[in-house]
Amino acid sequence: MTSYRITAYEPRHRDEVTRFQELLWGGGPRGNGDYLDWKYRRNPYLDHRYVTLAWAGAELAGMVGAFGAMWEVGGARVMLPCLADTVVAPAHRGGPLFGRMLDDLVDRLRGDGVPWLLDFGDQPAGPAMLMQGWRAIGPWPTASAPPTLSQTLADSPTLAVSQTPTASQTPTASQAPAVLWGVRSGLRIRAAGADGLGAMAALATGLPSQAGIRHVRDLEYLTWRNQNPLARYFHLVAEPPGTEPEPPGHGPERDGIGPEPPVTGRGRAGAAGARAPAGYLVAHRPGPAQDGAPTTIVECEATGDDVWTDLLAAALSVLPGPSIDMWARDIGDARRAALPSLGFRLDEPTGRLTRDGHLPNLLVRPTGAPILSPALTGLDVPSAWDLRAVCGRSWR
Amino acid sequence: MRGDDSVAGRVAALMRDSMFVDPPDDTTDIVASGLIDSMGFMRLFALLEDEFGIEVRSADLRLDHFRTIERIAGFVRDKRAARQPAGDHAAT
Numbered sequence: 001m002t003s004y005r006i007t008a009y010e011p012r013h014r015d016e017v018t019r020f021q022e023l024l025w026g027g028g029p030r031g032n033g034d035y036l037d038w039k040y041r042r043n044p045y046l047d048h049r050y051v052t053l054a055w056a057g058a059e060l061a062g063m064v065g066a067f068g069a070m071w072e073v074g075g076a077r078v079m080l081p082c083l084a085d086t087v088v089a090p091a092h093r094g095g096p097l098f099g100r101m102l103d104d105l106v107d108r109l110r111g112d113g114v115p116w117l118l119d120f121g122d123q124p125a126g127p128a129m130l131m132q133g134w135r136a137i138g139p140w141p142t143a144s145a146p147p148t149l150s151q152t153l154a155d156s157p158t159l160a161v162s163q164t165p166t167a168s169q170t171p172t173a174s175q176a177p178a179v180l181w182g183v184r185s186g187l188r189i190r191a192a193g194a195d196g197l198g199a200m201a202a203l204a205t206g207l208p209s210q211a212g213i214r215h216v217r218d219l220e221y222l223t224w225r226n227q228n229p230l231a232r233y234f235h236l237v238a239e240p241p242g243t244e245p246e247p248p249g250h251g252p253e254r255d256g257i258g259p260e261p262p263v264t265g266r267g268r269a270g271a272a273g274a275r276a277p278a279g280y281l282v283a284h285r286p287g288p289a290q291d292g293a294p295t296t297i298v299e300c301e302a303t304g305d306d307v308w309t310d311l312l313a314a315a316l317s318v319l320p321g322p323s324i325d326m327w328a329r330d331i332g333d334a335r336r337a338a339l340p341s342l343g344f345r346l347d348e349p350t351g352r353l354t355r356d357g358h359l360p361n362l363l364v365r366p367t368g369a370p371i372l373s374p375a376l377t378g379l380d381v382p383s384a385w386d387l388r389a390v391c392g393r394s395w396r
Numbered sequence: 397m398r399g400d401d402s403v404a405g406r407v408a409a410l411m412r413d414s415m416f417v418d419p420p421d422d423t424t425d426i427v428a429s430g431l432i433d434s435m436g437f438m439r440l441f442a443l444l445e446d447e448f449g450i451e452v453r454s455a456d457l458r459l460d461h462f463r464t465i466e467r468i469a470g471f472v473r474d475k476r477a478a479r480q481p482a483g484d485h486a487a488t
Contacts, residue, residue: 094433127441128434130457131427353452354442 002056004097006104009040009051013060017053020060024087027230027287034229039395042227043068044220045079052105054088054097062088064101066109066117067395070221073213074375081109083119084395098125099132110367116379119363120392127353129363135380139359140329140387143344144294147324148316180317182238182310187278189314192235197222200237200280204301204389210330213379214386217299225394230287234295236314238279238307279307283319284393295321298391305334312342327360330388360392403448404469410443411465422465437462444468450475 009017018032025032040048046068054062065085071078083105088097109117119134130136180189192200201219226233279302285295297315302308316324328336328346339346349356364380371377378384404422411417417431426432432440440462441452450472461471 095430098434125434127437127457130454131437131459131462136454351451351453352445353454353457354438354445357438 002061002092002095004061004092004100005055006101007053007055008108009048009053009063011048013053016060017051017063020063020089021085021087023089024085025230031230031287038224038227038229039067039085040065042224044224045070046081050081050105050108051085052101052108054092054101056092060089061092062086062097062101064098064105066105069118070216070218071213072209072216074373076373076375077216078373078376080116080118081114082395083117084121086121099128102129102132106365106367110369113369113372115367115369115371115376117365117367119365120360120390122358122360122392126357126361126363129365134363134365136361136363137380137382137385137387138329138361139349139356140327140361141346141348142325142359143328143339143346144323144325145316145343145345147295147319147321148343180314182307182314184306185238185278185304185310187238187307187310188241189236189238189310191318192237192277192280194223194226196235196237196277196280197226199276200235200282200301202276203278203280203303204299206276207301207303210386210388212384212386213375214388215390217389228395231396232285232287234283234285234315234319236281236283236311236318237277238302238311238314239277278303279311281311281315282394283315283324284391284396285321286393286396292322294323294325295319296391296393297324297326298394299389300326301389305332305338308335309338309342312339312344316342327387327391329360330386362387402469403472404465406447407444407465407468407472410447411440414443415439419465422469424465425463426465427459427463440468444472448472448476450479 014033014036017036018029021032021036022028025035027035040046040051046066050066052064052066053060063085064083066081067084068079069082071080083102086098086101106117119129181187182189198219201217201222204217279300281297281301282299283295284298286293297312300308300311300315302311312326326344328339336346347359349359362385366380408419408422411419411432415432415436417426417436419426419429419431424431444450445452452475456471456475460467462468
């Protein structure tokens with residue numbers, strides 16, 4: 001039987017981890033290294049201290065990562081680590097290695113006073129984890145729709161914003177930013193760049209919270225996420241006319257997305273008076289280029305249901321990919337009811353483990369550390385969580 | 397010695413014939429011994445559901461329920477005893 005040594009990650013392991021994670025990340029040496037740095041060194045909430053490695057002699061045999069995410073509950077913010085990037089080398093699968101790495105990680109979290117470990121991932125070991133004390137908050141429904149893609153809009157590079165926009169992604173005078181109009185809300189919907197993240201964060205943090213613990217999406221988080229070197233993020237914002245100078249030309253007419261509405265007589269905001277958007281949407285595509293992968297709407301926030309629905313309609317109209325997916329928990333009855341009219345098909349949990357394994361879930365594990373804040377008790381109960389706009393694919 | 401028609405006997409047959417796992421007896425700890433891994437448990441749950449007409453839910457996943465053939469049989473008996481009356485079907 002193989003003897004394993006479990007250790008914490010140290011920076012001197014970077015090259016080995018970079019090579020090892022080709023099994024999962026597939027970004028090549030440079031891409032994997034950049035991703036490792038982004039997720040665990042430049043993470044604003046937690047460094048690499050809980051990344052756990054398993055060694056068979058001098059060979060790296062397994063890894064579990066735990067990256068930081070900020071949550072707010074009861075008026076306070078708390079960092080809770082999320083399990084991620086778990087890999088066991090093929091030669092070492094089918095044995096106790098994953099469980100041993102998890103046990104080591106939980107022991108260290110307990111020793112440091114961290115009360116919970118979260119897992120949004122698609123763990124094949126999910127059943128075993130549940131039998132080992134993890135608790136399931138889900139699963140919950142997903143919604144999926146084929147895109148209604150416009151050739152004109154799909155070619156617009158201004159829809160895709162990465163952390164290091166290349167020359168080809170910088171809009172030129174001849175490339176009109178994609179602009180659409182929401183027929184339900186009458187608002188303009190356009191692609192937004194990184195300079196729009198502040199306004200998005202202001203909207204997200206200003207929206208009323210449902211009961212329970214929810215993910216913090218402030219500017220620090222949105223900025224960090226947007227720097228993911230192995231993903232592409234698409235940002236759409238919905239705003240009243242006059243928020244910015246009108247672009248040349250207008251978006252084409254689509255179902256749910258109409259032509260420019262008539263002038264209503266509303267005053268136009270001055271250039272210096274930028275307004276917060278009425279809604280925004282963030283979509284994610286994995287990288288390196290995976291043409292067959294779906295595009296996932298990881299967030300959609302809006303001040304009203306009409307705006308929310310228009311943003312989704314716009315997303316279907318402009319986003320690439322064979323399908324547009326989203327997690328559909330905690331979105332409210334009206335928004336859920338609107339999904340089929342847009343072409344989304346809902347995949348609902350059946351309650352049976354053997355049939356729901358493909359649906360998103362959150363597993364939580366109490367570490368055994370004392371829970372000092374009353375707000376952090378009972379996180380193993382589904383009703384404790386407001387998971388609106390949370391999606392595990394956000395970080396992949 | 398249990399009969400092959402007993403719940404335990406049927407569970408053992410499922411594991412042997414469909415999963416090629418053959419614990420030496422009904423009290424062997426199949427978890428600690430590593431006879432079944434995570435993916436194997438999902439397969440086992442599906443087999444139990446098909447064989448016995450039960451539903452395995454997340455809330456059922458306690459390690460002690462599935463540690464031995466004997467305990468799996470007890471789990472199955474409890475689930476069957478609590479099953480909905482005939483005519484109620486699980487959502488598909």
